Amino acid sequence: MNxxxxxxxxxxxxxxxxxxxxxxxxxxxYGKLTPYVNLDDGKAxxxxxxxxxxxxxxxxxxxxxxxxxxQQVRQPGFGTDIERGWGERGSVARDYIREKRVxxxxxxxGPDLRNGGARYAGQGGREWxxxxxxxxxxxxxxxxxxxxxxxYETRAIVGEPSPKAVQSLLPAQYQPAPxxxxxxxxxxxxxxxxxxxxxxxxxxxxxxxxxxxxxxEPAAKEEAAK
Amino acid sequence: xxxxxxxxxSLKPSASPEMVKRAELSEIDASTKLPALFFFGSSILWLLVxxxxxxxxxxxxxxxxxxxxxxxxxxxxxxxxHLNAVIYGWSINASFGVAFWLxxxxxxxxxxxxxxxxxxxxxxxxxVTLGIYGILAGDSTSIEWLEFxxxxxxLLFFAYALVGAWAIITFRFGRxxxxxxxxxxxxxxxxxxxxxxxVAQIMLIFSPARGTVQSLVNWWFAHNxxxxxxxxIALGAVYYFLPKVLxxxxxxxxxxxLGFWSLAIFYNWAGVHHLIGGPVPVWVQxxxxxASFMMVIPVIVTAINHHLTMIGSFSALKFSPTLRFTVFGxxxxxxxxxxxxSMSIRSWSEVTHFTHYTIGHSHAGMYAFFTMVMFGSIxxxxxxxxxxxxxxxxxxxxxxxxxxxxxxxYVLVLSIGGVKQGMEMNTLPVGADGKVGGPIxxxxxxxxxxxxxxxxxxxxxxxxxxxxxFAINFVWMLxxxxxxxxxxxxxxxxxxxxxxxx
Numbered sequence: 001m002n003x004x005x006x007x008x009x010x011x012x013x014x015x016x017x018x019x020x021x022x023x024x025x026x027x028x029x030y031g032k033l034t035p036y037v038n039l040d041d042g043k044a045x046x047x048x049x050x051x052x053x054x055x056x057x058x059x060x061x062x063x064x065x066x067x068x069x070x071q072q073v074r075q076p077g078f079g080t081d082i083e084r085g086w087g088e089r090g091s092v093a094r095d096y097i098r099e100k101r102v103x104x105x106x107x108x109x110g111p112d113l114r115n116g117g118a119r120y121a122g123q124g125g126r127e128w129x130x131x132x133x134x135x136x137x138x139x140x141x142x143x144x145x146x147x148x149x150x151x152y153e154t155r156a157i158v159g160e161p162s163p164k165a166v167q168s169l170l171p172a173q174y175q176p177a178p179x180x181x182x183x184x185x186x187x188x189x190x191x192x193x194x195x196x197x198x199x200x201x202x203x204x205x206x207x208x209x210x211x212x213x214x215x216x217e218p219a220a221k222e223e224a225a226k
Numbered sequence: 227x228x229x230x231x232x233x234x235x236s237l238k239p240s241a242s243p244e245m246v247k248r249a250e251l252s253e254i255d256a257s258t259k260l261p262a263l264f265f266f267g268s269s270i271l272w273l274l275v276x277x278x279x280x281x282x283x284x285x286x287x288x289x290x291x292x293x294x295x296x297x298x299x300x301x302x303x304x305x306x307x308h309l310n311a312v313i314y315g316w317s318i319n320a321s322f323g324v325a326f327w328l329x330x331x332x333x334x335x336x337x338x339x340x341x342x343x344x345x346x347x348x349x350x351x352x353x354v355t356l357g358i359y360g361i362l363a364g365d366s367t368s369i370e371w372l373e374f375x376x377x378x379x380x381l382l383f384f385a386y387a388l389v390g391a392w393a394i395i396t397f398r399f400g401r402x403x404x405x406x407x408x409x410x411x412x413x414x415x416x417x418x419x420x421x422x423x424x425v426a427q428i429m430l431i432f433s434p435a436r437g438t439v440q441s442l443v444n445w446w447f448a449h450n451x452x453x454x455x456x457x458x459i460a461l462g463a464v465y466y467f468l469p470k471v472l473x474x475x476x477x478x479x480x481x482x483x484l485g486f487w488s489l490a491i492f493y494n495w496a497g498v499h500h501l502i503g504g505p506v507p508v509w510v511q512x513x514x515x516x517a518s519f520m521m522v523i524p525v526i527v528t529a530i531n532h533h534l535t536m537i538g539s540f541s542a543l544k545f546s547p548t549l550r551f552t553v554f555g556x557x558x559x560x561x562x563x564x565x566x567x568s569m570s571i572r573s574w575s576e577v578t579h580f581t582h583y584t585i586g587h588s589h590a591g592m593y594a595f596f597t598m599v600m601f602g603s604i605x606x607x608x609x610x611x612x613x614x615x616x617x618x619x620x621x622x623x624x625x626x627x628x629x630x631x632x633x634x635x636y637v638l639v640l641s642i643g644g645v646k647q648g649m650e651m652n653t654l655p656v657g658a659d660g661k662v663g664g665p666i667x668x669x670x671x672x673x674x675x676x677x678x679x680x681x682x683x684x685x686x687x688x689x690x691x692x693x694x695x696f697a698i699n700f701v702w703m704l705x706x707x708x709x710x711x712x713x714x715x716x717x718x719x720x721x722x723x724x725x726x727x728x
Contacts, residue, residue: 003405004397011414011490015421015454018494022446022510023425023439030507031439062364064302064373070580078503078576079652080665091505096437101430103368104441104504108580108651109287109675111668136290142669144676146290150297 033097036204045201048098049194056194059151059187061101068145070105071114071198085119086112087200092207095200110145117198129192130166130184134174151188157181250334252610257336258327259611261343265323266604267704268351270697272315275358277690279308284683288676298362306373307361313371313451314382315354317592320600321459322347322389325412327607328466329393332409333400337392346388353381369430369440371448376431386423390416407482411462414490418454422447438506442498449497452591457493457559460599461485461528464556467606468535471549472542477534481527489524492517499570502579518570525563532556545717547622551602554630558594562587577652582675582682583644586637593689594633601625601696608700609716614708616716621699623718628692636685643678647671 035044049057060066073087081087091114096102105112120128128139133151136143152166154176165181167174176182184192283305286292293299330337337343357374360366365375374382393416397409426447429435435443469476476482498506498514536553543550565587569578578584605622609615616622650671655663 002403007405007410007413008417010487011417014487014490015418015494017491018446018450019421019425021495021513022442022498023429026442026507026510027429027435027439031436033437061368062303062366063297063300064306064361064366064368066368066370067302067305072504074503078572080654083654083665084668093438093505093507095505096440099437100434101368102438102440104438104501106370106500106580106584109582109672140669142673144287144290144672146286146301147294148300149295150300 030093033094035097036094036206045204046095046098047201049197052190052193053197054194056190056192056197057101059191060103060194063148063191065113066103066105066107068107068109069111069113070108071112072104073112073114073200081112084111087115087118089200089203091200092203094204094207110143113195113198115199117196121196125196126192127169129195131169133188133191134166134170138171148188151185151191152182153185154180154182251331252613254330254334254336255327255607255610257338257340258330259340261337261340261347262323262327262607262611263704264344264347265319265326266608266700268347269316269319269323269600270700272311272319272354273693274697276308276311276316277686277693279304279311281683281686281690283308284679284686287679288683297364303362303364303366306366306368307358309371310361310373311354311358312592314357314374315351317456317596317600319347319350320604321415321456322350324463324600324603324607325393325416325459326396327611328408328462329396329412332402332406332466333397334402335396335400337396338399342388343392346385346392348385349381350385350389353378353385356381367431369444371451372426372430372444379427379431383420383424386420390420406466407476407479407486408462408466410486411458411465414486415455415458415462418450418458418494422450422454438501438504441501441504442506442510445497445500446494447497449500450494453489453493453496456592456596457489460555460596461489461559463599463603464532464552464559467548467552467602468532468556471546471552471606472535472539474535474539477531481531485524485527485531488520488527492520492524496521496566496570499575500579502570502572502575515570515572519567521563522567525560525567529556529560533560547616547619547626547716547718548602548606550626550718551598551605554626555595555597555599555602558590558598562590562595565590577648578644579648581644581648581651582640582678583648586640586644589633589640590637593629594637598629598633601629604700608703612703612708614703614706616699617702617706618699619716619718621695621702622716624695625692625699628688628695632685632688632692636682636689639678639681639685643675643681646678647675650674 035046037044048054072091073089074081075090076082078090081090095114096104117125119125131138132140132145133148135147135149136145157179161181162183164183166184167176167182170182174182282293282299283301286294286301286304290301297303326337326343353374357378360375360378361373365377366373367375393412397413426443429443430440430447434440465476465482495513495517498510499518502511502515504511533556536556543553568574569584569587578587605616650666651668654665657663
């Protein structure tokens with residue numbers, strides 16, 4: 001008896017089962033999720049990345065940052081992401097709809113970066129990142145992130161020193177020879193712009209109505225601890 | 227030992243009394259010679275390349291400045307190059323070789339026009355080379371398990387199409403009326419892989435799906451490469467080599483059928499367990515957890531079948547390299563699968579996800595199980611297609627012990643270090659006064675992982691030694707003059723009661 005056709009059918013339907021369930025069903029159910037338009041400020045959230053940050057995302061991609069950093073905040077009560085200040089709320093699917101490539105990540109050798117731009121913002125945040133990428137232990141003692149000095153270049157000062165020179169942020173042992181200065185390459189600038197742009201907006205009303213937040217729990221825990 | 231003569235027969239074809247059947251088999255073996263050699267040779271080359279990347283990545287974790295100034299060799303790229311070199315270079319090349327050989331033998335069909343397969347092998351390896359180059363040069367897609375840049379993948383597709391078509395043709399031209407369970411596994415894997423690979427390419431790279439639907443596609447693919455490609459190929463090999471070397475039938479035919487279908491139904495839903503607690507619908511996560519847990523059924527069934535076949539023949543492990551590697555792999559399969567099922571439980575995933583524990587688990591699967599079975603298969607196949615024996619039993623022994631001890635230690639240290647890391651990262655410490663404190667500082671956690679990462683590097687060195695022994699033995703075998711009929715099979719030691727050493 002030739003059972004090959006029967007075996008083949010079984011093999012086909014086994015795969016079709018999960019393809020339908022995991023891929024097709026979810027593509028239909030939330031593959032067309034749209035941004036939330038806030039009528040107060042007239043903006044659509046989540047907002048798309050500004051141009052330099054979008055270029056920086058490509059740098060993040062080509063350097064393989066995802067090997068050590070996730071971009072998803074776990075929900076309250078599951079892990080300690082909120083307590084660590086990695087976000088004010090857990091991440092939801094709508095946060096990612098503008099992203100052509102989603103870097104959820106599966107590893108936390110380094111901290112989660114979903115809201116990295118909220119932790120280190122503005123000029124201070126920029127300077128923090130300039131130091132951090134040059135030598136991570138300057139800002140974070142004990143960090144094992146590799147140095148990213150290939151994002152910088154040391155060049156001879158021609159005429160006036162560049163206003164973009166960064167060596168003043170670095171300690172003595174990294175100072176260039178006299179007549180030279182250290183500047184960020186464009187890739188480095190872009191990557192830092194991306195880091196500073198990483199921040200999720202306030203929770204969208206639709207999700208806020210749906211997400212279960214165990215408000216009474218902290219009090220109950222303290223009660224139990226006593 | 228009742229099976230002694232059969233064991234001898236399986237180890238040394240010319241010793242068998244069934245000369246006619248043997249002649250047919252050796253003709254079939256001969257027809258697979260060139261493609262199998264190409265696949266195995268390139269797989270071993272990639273194994274070495276992947277090992278170098280692995281060592282670099284591992285040392286960089288506790289010596290971040292090591293080769294730190296080269297953008298091409300920054301950690302994120304080297305680690306990615308390691309993964310892709312061992313998956314697409316070593317593992318898939320090796321599984322092509324093993325799958326073809328198994329398919330030809332079990333279908334009782336010579337491989338036709340094997341020259342075309344050489345073209346497939348060449349395209350596959352050019353594709354992998356381009357892909358690895360792309361990753362190092364900065365063209366990685368950063369989609370886990372699919373990092374090859376888009377310019378490398380068409381080559382892989384073309385190569386795969388030839389490979390798949392040839393396997394089906396071999397099967398169709400077969401003279402065997404019976405379809406053995408190994409063929410089920412190989413045929414299914416050959417059919418499943420292009421499906422998941424093309425869906426992933428389309429929905430992630432050519433026309434990306436919106437938002438975290440991408441993540442679902444990503445992990446549906448990545449876990450299915452393990453579950454529906456590597457696992458079936460390696461299980462097919464175990465189902466073939468275990469009874470073959472022992473000279474006795476598999477414990478239960480019905481269990482092997484049950485094992486196959488339960489794997490086919492449950493495994494392809496399991497991938498979502500990589501997204502537990504993530505921003506994807508909770509019902510899919512729950513379905514993924516359920517499927518991961520249901521995997522206990524095929525795993526236990528297969529374990530019973532393999533280990534009960536083995537019972538009573540453990541002494542053969544002392545002699546046969548193929549058996550030793552294969553049994554190590556089969557035991558590792560049981561272990562890593564049950565571990566994987568447990569890791570899908572929400573509260574345990576909360577701790578182990580995002581940590582080195584997962585890295586340990588993936589090496590238990592891809593290395594201790596899959597790679598060890600492939601080693602065993604290559605030890606069996608090579609003498610039959612080359613018509614000469616492995617030159618050095620000593621090197622095989624070094625290979626086995628270095629890799630077996632190396633990977634066991636690897637999994638052990640990363641499991642301990644990973645659980646520690648996960649506990650510190652995801653639970654709030656409770657002080658002596660019973661008060662719940664703030665989370666442990668992140669850099670403190672990083673510091674605590676370093677001793678474990680160092681031990682991982684040491685186990686990596688051990689594994690590297692094993693790979694070198696294997697590669698030397700392989701090249702030596704290719705170069706040494708053949709001596710048909712005059713040589714005895716290469717066993718770990720002389721086995722007087724087996725009477726195969728003359």
